[in-house]
Amino acid sequence: MGVNARRRVIADDLVTEMRTIAAQHRFFHWEIGFPNVWSNLLSTQPAGGFDAVIGNPPYVRQELLGETKPALKKAYRAYDGMADIYVYFYEQGLRLLRPGGRMSYVVTNKWLKAGYAEALRDLFTDPARAKLEFVADFGHAKHFFPDADVFPSVVVVRKPVLSAAFPVSDAGNTPAPTAQICVIPRDLVPEKGLSAAVAEASYPLPLALFSKESWTLEPPAVIALLEKIRRNGVPMAEYAGVKPYRGVLTGFNEAFLINTATRDQLVRDDPKCADIIKPYLRGQDIERWSASWDGLWMIFARRGIDISKFPSIKQHLECYRPQLEPKPVNWKPTIPGEEWPGRKDGSYKWFEIQDSIEYYLEFEKHKIIYQEIQYSPLYAYDSTGLFGNNKTFLIAKRDQYLLAALNSPLMWWHNWRYLPHMKDEALTPVGVKMESLPIAQVNYDCAATAEDYVAQILTLMPKKREPATALMDWLRVEFGLDRPGRQLAEAHRLDADAFVAVVRAALPKRQKLSAADVARLRGEWIDTVAPARAAADEILALERRLADLVNAAYGLSPDEVKLMWQTAPPRMPLNPSEELRRLGLQ
Template sequence: EALDEPEEGWTVALLNDRGERKATGSYYTPDYVVKYIVEATVGPLLHEAVEGARSDDERVEGVLALNVLDPSMGSGHFLVEVTEGIARFLVEMGVAPDELSADGEAELAYWKRRVAQSCVYGVDANPLAVDLAKLSLWLATVAKDRPLSFLDHHLRTGNSLVGARIAEIQPGGGKKQKKAKADDGAQLSMLEDDAFLRSVSNAVGSIWLIEESPAETLEEVREQERLYTRLREGLTRRYARLADLATATNFGVDVDRSLWKPLTDYAAGRAPYAPPQFALWLEESETLAAEKHFFHWELEFPEVFFDRQGRPLGHDAGFDAVVGNPPYVRQESLGDFKPYLAEAYPEVYHGVADLYVYFYEQGLRQLRRGGWMSYIVTNKWLRAGYGEPLRGYFASEGVLEEIVDFGHAPIFEDADVFPCIVLLRKLGREESDQDRGVRVVEFPREALNADIAAYVEENAHTVPKKRFGKSAWSLETSAVDDLMEKIRQNGVPLAEFAGVKPLYGIKTGLNEAFLIDTLTKERLVREDPRSAEVIKPYLRGQDIKRWSPEWRGLWMIFARRGIDVDAFPAIKRHLEQFRERLEPKPKDWSGGRWPGRKPGPYKWYEIQDSVDYWQMFEQPKIVYQVIQFHPQYGLDMSGVLSNDKTFFVPAHDGWLLAVLNSPLIWWHNWRYLGHMKDEALNPAGWRIEKLPIALPTDEARGEAEEAVGRLISRTRSGQEARRDTLNWLRVEFGIEKPGQKLEDFAALGPDAFVEEVRKRRPRGEGRLTPGTLRDLKSGYAEMAEPVRQARTEAANLERRLSDLVNDAYGLTDEDVDLLWKTAPPRMPRLA
């Protein structure tokens, strides 16, 4: 039974095991993103294809001549959208195909089939993905009483990044070979080989016959299959042996260069006999080709790179558009692949670049001059050091048109990868884009349901082309960039201002052994009073509060390097129960998974990190979190330790604390610090030590020091009130888990407070009596009102501090207005 054609087309998602998807970096791209990318890249090409055409036939020919590639096609989502978009364009042109038969096949269905076999190209290293892409396109092009389209000629299995270029087929063909002087007979120029050119000419002719056939009958589809089989035998398989051999030399197949000419003659079938070593080299290369999915673009898609006579197309060679969502594979997983990437992609290679970087260079390579490309990838390369070569490559080879930065918006399910869409063209002949601007928009998560094109049109701003060179790219408006520069210019690096650098909290290597509660601490001290000498109070990241941290009664066994553990028998007995998991891994360990800690020069009973600066913890210090959701810097005067979820600056400086907690610095840091999952900031030590701190006047410092002191006092009073209230609720009402609302009880009204107490009381406690309700409301009023008054005072103090900080950086009223108009999430509000 025939399938009814869906109104909006079909797509099959590649939903295999989630672990495999994560391992391969595959994420299903949402439909609205795919539609936007395809429209942005293919749309201009469609209008260009029909411009100047004098007849319907010329317009159709121009459109069907377009070649659109997805080099990591997955299940074919982008290719289906390309097919839908081009087919609808042809229908809207009003061109009725002559081949439409009397049985009434719909125009759209007809054009989808023609477009699918003429215009769309896809490659994927996963054979399953290729099969699913074919299925997606079959479902998208299914038509009543028509056979399924032949798609093998355009959808191929292979690794888009690994293969040989025809002009460079020689041992180790790459940048070294291009620089090397070729010996006589050591280099085969396939482009000058008559047999190769004839094979290419025949192949291109076969592809044209396949694409021009509407394939309305099963016999016509079988004829397409026969043509493609002959093509594969006459070109791809025959010359792929040479290309495989050239590529394999990059993966350890050691070919004697002096034998390259006779070896290639043998591989191409021009020499029937050869030494046994030749067969061995070819066998090794074929094994590697199958294992690593070598893919040689010009042999797989000859019609894209050669004309009907087998001659290279020169600047016109390549695809008209490249689209897709390259795999999200981190550089740590590339391993032995990196030497090949360094050789094959010298323009963009960086030792810590992720895989998508190389898809960018490959995509631009496979474009014709003037062609369009757009991927959705992470935005990290826009600013990261490893993105510098790629940014420079784009600046020299591409014409940036548009950047849509989604930041933390959840485009992909279960993956906060900071996606962005970059739209660019390959630089055309004699084209210069030095005076062009780049359209830029930052797309917030709350706008995700909006139409991307409409949002971009309404909210995009233009950034001068000159700002997109090798250096980190800013997507901000010129006004914001100017303000960032003013802040930088009016401050000195924090390390210079404070005379110290930020230091990291203590990483124990096994928190279960070294981090204990008060009951365990008291037991160990009872067993041996000397235990108190090495048990120290410590702060967690979650204990860091704005202005003043709050210790939660937790302790660390600070068994630092060099401790005589036998002098502390109770501590030793406690740690002994974790000994297997505490042992450092031997450097020569080869017995599988090690149950203990990582290798290092520490004893089993010592904390993992040396913490040579441990005495700095005893000084007054400004502490802050490793993962920042809010600007929370606090002054600790008690000398407590802190764990590895904290940083600290050994300084007792109220002005510095005021600057770090200011709206201005949070605004700056949102644009300066690295971003983490869920919109958190990463205040890495090397970044914070360079943070620009403005030098205050003596008057401003004095006023700030007084205000900060009062804020610390009010904060500690509020923390004490919270502890007293929660303790009262625990003792009188049995509430062990108060929840966020009771933690912030002063923000509740009396009725809401009572209702929350009702919810949090243990089950079976019975109803609250009228007398108890009166006591609850009375107690609430007594405790909440002072906290509210303190918060009002704190808000006034923070407003004044913010003004002092803004003045110190030289901000004008217009600068302050811009600061708040472009405020990032969780900017400290001063109301």
């Protein structure tokens, strides 16, 4: 038997044995499964690989990877304890390529900015391991996968050629100075003709712009403006001298969050408990510039409280004791699937709120409050000591210019590209991101002007908001409209004719408006809606002045202001087309 024949016999025996072991242990060994794709199988690092690896990796949250994490940490450079399993599919895909081969996946866009994908981004930008060629981000485009709620992105990465031993052209071995980038907002992603839309929307970006830090997929001019905003600002925590704090996490809201009737009964039974029942806001109560308190209260039984001093509250909480008990450290289920009925383990007592909230005094100060999930820039000022639930954040700073900057179109434009995106393109202002938010410093005169404009807005807000409540009551009583709809809830946007038309459309078809009804509606518009409409117009004029002031504070040129409005994200606080006309920048 010749040498080559003996080698083939040995190779066949080895492959057969390895397949037997793989079947026994139920793992997939790529070199065994595709022996013709690799050479030097006896080596610790077989050579070869696939020309292309494509796929749509599975999503498995890190909480479900517990027992596997030690092995993943040992095996993958991209490992992060908080990473979804698709991160490791990326690295595995790169490993399976031959030098010069390409990998392309359709996967969630979270890896572009998520902290857990920092090592993955570092891998993609390591010229010895990968060469980024193309990235497309389609936002929250739902029709790609109708049965799944995803944020689809596509990436193409090439494995670099580090040796002349493989048949790859010289062109493939030359590092590309740029990568092609495509960003199409979800509402503009076509169901047909996607290739043409991608080709039209793509543009090159220098590879030098990509690192392990969060990736910004924007044209060069937009990136330059982002850099200018960051360069002309200081981190918000440094500017304000305080960091944002989250609202109160009780661990069981049904016990600690109460309405006014329950609060009044508890106080009647024990007047002392008024001291620890605080008015609070939900995220949904926070509006632009100011908040609307809905008559809700929080039993603020913080760590160390002597609950025996507040008997009515103790009696109230006793009704929920099984759900309030903290989970014992040594608790184990007695039957399969059994779950602890109370709250998570911790050093708190059953009658105490779950978080320690050592910063609770900050709630009683003048402050800026905002939502945990943002669909638009809604930052409000509170001087009344309102607490907030865990869907809110606060900045304990009496600074109207800061409030103006946070509510400005420029900051929403920046944050759309800076803050993490959630379902339906909501933004989440996570703590560390907000601490680093660039705030332009201004002189005394500028700050005083901003304070004056904001004070006027805060005075006008009740004139805009309160008539809406009165109008809803009037429509319910006079016309039986229990659910008047969003347009009537924002009736200040309607002129008299539109107001009558919207009311007519909201009524049941069998209910016709008489001439007298129309006259009453027009009269109500004059008495209630017109004043709110006037207040809204004054607020709009003041917001425009503040927007110009903030743009100037960051040193924006007319061309940069034009660029901001031309590349405006959804839900800008002012209308981009109207602002371009107002500023003469069409």
